[in-house]
Amino acid sequence: MTQTAVTRAMLMLVAMLAAAAVAFGCLVNPPPATRGGVAADDAAARGATLFESHCAGCHTEQDAVQYLRTAPNLDGGRRSLSALLEGHGDSSAGEDTAIVDYLVARARD
Numbered sequence: 001m002t003q004t005a006v007t008r009a010m011l012m013l014v015a016m017l018a019a020a021a022v023a024f025g026c027l028v029n030p031p032p033a034t035r036g037g038v039a040a041d042d043a044a045a046r047g048a049t050l051f052e053s054h055c056a057g058c059h060t061e062q063d064a065v066q067y068l069r070t071a072p073n074l075d076g077g078r079r080s081l082s083a084l085l086e087g088h089g090d091s092s093a094g095e096d097t098a099i100v101d102y103l104v105a106r107a108r109d
């Protein structure tokens with residue numbers, strides 16, 4: 001075998017190992033998009049439930065979404081709604097975050 005053939009064989013081996021490592025990584029650890037999607041769905045369901053129990057007695061979801069949309073952009077809307085909820089309603093700070101995340105997602109639709 002010439003020097004070039006040995007080098008080529010080594011490169012092939014390295015490439016195969018890298019491919020195997022990537023394949024194994026995907027099996028053991030699914031791509032973030034899948035996990036993120038599931039997590040986002042869970043968070044949305046939690047936000048919807050929390051809105052239902054802490055806000056819906058006095059507001060429709062549409063009202064809250066409308067409030068977010070009156071800000072120049074949704075980041076501003078998020079900040080202003082988060083600040084408002086600190087002294088509003090009976091939900092905890094953690095619940096407020098879930099509710100705001102949910103409503104911002106709805107306002108994006």
Ligand code: HEC
Nearest residue numbers: 054055056057058059064067081084085088089090091099
């Ligand atoms: C006991 C009734 C009650 C509950 C529960 C309640 N609110 Fe309110 N909310 C009000 C009242 C009254 C106002 C002031 C009047 C208005 O602007 O609608 C208000 C104001 C707001 C505003 C500002 C509206 C604006 O145009 O300035 C937002 C946004 C809002 N609430 C969202 C929520 C969210 C989200 C929740 C749940 C975490 C919640 N509220 C829980 C009664 C309630």
